[in-house]
Structures are given as structure tokens and as C-alpha cells.
Amino acid sequence: MIHIRIEQTAPRLGCLAENLKKHCDCIAQATAEGVNLLVFPELSLTGYLLKDLVPEVALSVDGLIAELGKRLDGIQNFETVIGFVEETPGHRFYNSAAFLRWDPQGKLEAVHVHRKIYLPTYGLFDEGRYFSQGRTARTFDSKFLGRCGLLICEDAWHLSVPLLLALDGPNQEGAGTFIVISNSPARGIGGETQGVPESLQTWENLLRTYACLLESMVLYANRGGVEDGLTFSGGSQMVAAGGKLLARADFFSPDTLDYTARLA
Template sequence: MDKINVTLAQMTPKLKDKSYNLSQIKNAMEEANKNQSDLIVFPELFLTGYSVGDKLNEQAEKVDGPSINEIKKLCKSLSLYTVFGFPESGDGETNFISSALIDNQGELLGLYRKTHLFDQEQKFFESGSNFEVIPTPMGNIGLMICFDLEFPEVARSLKLMGADILVIVNANMDPYKEHHYIYAKSRAMENEIPVVICNRLGQEDDLNFCGDSLVLDSWGNELLSMKDSEGIETAKLPLSSVMDSKMDYVFRRKEDLYSILTDSQHRE
């Protein structure tokens, strides 16, 4: 498969209203199906809204929970792959910010738990402990979530693990719009890999979510840029391209010089 149709659902969820958000997911997936999309991507914690920490006991679900099962049925009936964000209920009282990849037969192919928690997220969620690259007929998909984007080690690790495309679910807010625009293009260019990043819109308390969802090819070229427009848009994404052999960043790494990156005495 040389190209795929990728749909971004840059929308505004209703906080703590899973029924409403599931209806939005259904509508967006039906629109993607009409556009002959292969993959649709939703924002971080879209199932519940972002500021859900104080209601996690009510809102978080396990991977076989009712909302996730409903999305599985939609994937099968509409023959769509999807990546979406939700609060995952783990063992005991442990909860994670997670993204799930479901295939076009309604099967859960993989799950990623956010490893880099931002600000107040640390009060309510645990960090994940693994990076995930998931094989699919579209290529190997590496999953990331929002703040992960700001750590170049994450994208590089996924590339070294064999990822062919990076899919990032986002709940990025002002004043960090420019940060993520620059980082998304950088992650694509420095790893010579396509990047799909889906952010949300709307306001929760003092948080203003800033959109700017993107589909970038492996050169960092913008194939889709949604700015601050609410909607469901599709782009054709090449999964491979002829790269500049003078660059070849992965091959030209000097691994013996990078031990400082994991040396604990340099963490502060």
C-alpha cells in the first residue's frame, strides 16, 4: 500500500458526556467512510473531554468497556481503521491516558498509554511504560499522545522500532500552538517519516484548545492543515517517498556519543 486516505476529526467534545461524544465519533466515521478513508484519527481523551480527572471513577473504561465496544462495531460496519483517545481504567485505582488502534474488522490491534504526562495530568493519571509500534496492512503505526511530541526521543525510538507512520492524538492548548506545529514538522523531517496529528477545539475552564491538526509527509510537507476550523477532513498520504541520501539521519547517528541522554546525573 503506497498511499492511504487519512481523516482528521478536529472537533469539540462535550466534557463528561460520553453519549454525546460517541455520537460525534459515529458522525465523523460515517463522513470518513463517504470519503473512502482508510484511517480516521480523533483527539486525546475525546471520548470524555480533557478535564475529566475528578470523575475518573465514572468516566474511565477498560479496553473492553461499552464505549470502546461501540467504536469497534462502527469500525467493522464502516470498514475503517481508527485511532482515538480515552481515559483507560487499569488495575485497582490506576488510570491512564490512552489511545487505541482498532482495525476495519472491529479488532483492537494495539493500545498506547501516554508516557509523558503534562502538568496537572500527573495528579490523576499514571505514566505508561512502553512505546508501541503496531503492524497493519497500511504499515507499522507508531502511537504518541500530545506532550510526547515535545520529546524527540519518543519519535526516534518509534522510528527505530520500525514505525512507518506516526499517529498522534492531541489535546494541545494555548499558548503552545506554535510549539506543536514546529515539533510535528521536526519529528517528520528528522525521522523521515509521515506524521498525522489530530488536535481538538473548544474551551474547558481556563484551557483553550487550539486545533492546528496536520497531516505531514516524510519531508514535513503539509498535506492537510486544519488551522482553527472545526470539521472532518481527509488527505491522501504517501507512506513512502524517495529521500535525500545525503541526509539519512538514522544511519548517520553516533550512538556512542549519546549516553548522556540516559545518564541519571544529567536529569535536572
């Protein structure tokens, strides 16, 4: 049995120290409650509409590990996904997600870092102005979930990233679990929506399609809360391979979504 948790947070925009503390509190609580894998949304350490704050809230991967290590003690045998602004030694900034593991001895390491490849720069989005573009999509091994692929928001709106992740790895077996993290603002409130924003309906179609087409479990961590009048839709969910919805979080507000899976 493995216990998966999605923490649908509403970070404080640009307040790195406060968000770090919140992450550490969530991690400590999750480990105390027997959670094996905890997934946070995109840019969970910083908030979304950063604009010129991007360089001010950036961390290297080593810096992220050091910050967590300073604040957390005694965590063992635990994995988490955290969204953050990554700064490289050459001062490039990426919208990144780190898959981190505390081993049985309590040593913390980054198993995998995914840099967002497709930066939405249209409509209400302006990521291409502030972030560099990721260039690779690789699978990696989770101790609890096996072979995984990690995607950030818009990465899931282009066939190439899920396709590459579905073909990557030993014997081209691809990922068995897809972890999608996002910061999706709710929009579209036309008369036919029946309580679910149009943007989230499209997300749900995408997630189910991948779960069905790739015969893989899909974990979707979206955020809640409001920034500058944008209300993030929440609705984080876990979808079983084949497309059955296992659990869905509240809309718009922070929420905690738990699922206990029996994996073969």
C-alpha cells in the first residue's frame, strides 16, 4: 500500500521564506500521517504572477535542498514534488519541479528536476518573458510509484512531452505514472458549465485522455487562491490508469487530497 497526498496550496506571492515554512510544515505532517509521496503544485514555493520578482525568489537545486535540510529533521523514506524558480550558475531562470527523496537514513537528494518546456506566452500568460525554456523530458524512478514522468502545466497541452515520457527509460517502457503540476487560473463561466470552470473541464479531459491512452496513473496538483484577480481553479485530482477519477479536491481553495493505492 502506498499513501499519496496532493497538497493544493495557495502560496503567498513572492514570499519565499513563508512558503518554505509552509512546505516544511506540510512535509512534517504528511510523514507523521504515514504519507509516502506528497505532491505540491507548480511554483508552490513562490506563487505564480511573479513578473520581475523571478530573480528574487530563485534557488539553485542545491540551495533548495539546503533550505529544506535546515528546516526539517528526521524525515526518512519519503518523496515529494516541489515547484520552484530554479536559477542556474549561469543565471538562467527556469520554472522547475524537483522530485526529492529522503532515503531510509534521512539523506535528502534530488532524484529528478524537470524544467518546464512549454512556457505559455499568450492571453493572460507571459512566462516566456521571464523564464528560460527547458530542453529535456526524462523519466525517473520513484521508490513508491516506479517509473514516473513529471510535467508542468502547459507541458501537458502539447503531445510531445507525454509522448517522450511514454517512450523513455529502460526498454522504452516509459512512465507508469504521470505527475502533472499546474497553476491554472479558472476562466470560462458560460451557462453550460454546471459548476466546473471551462478551463478545468478541458484539464479533466486531458488528464483522462492521458490516463486512458498511456494506460498510466495521472496525479494532477493544481493550486487554489487568488493573485491579482486571478482565481486558481484547484480541483487537483488523481486519475487511475484507464481514466477513472479516484479523488478530486475542492475548487478555488486550499485542500488536501489523499489516496491510498495498492500497487502491483
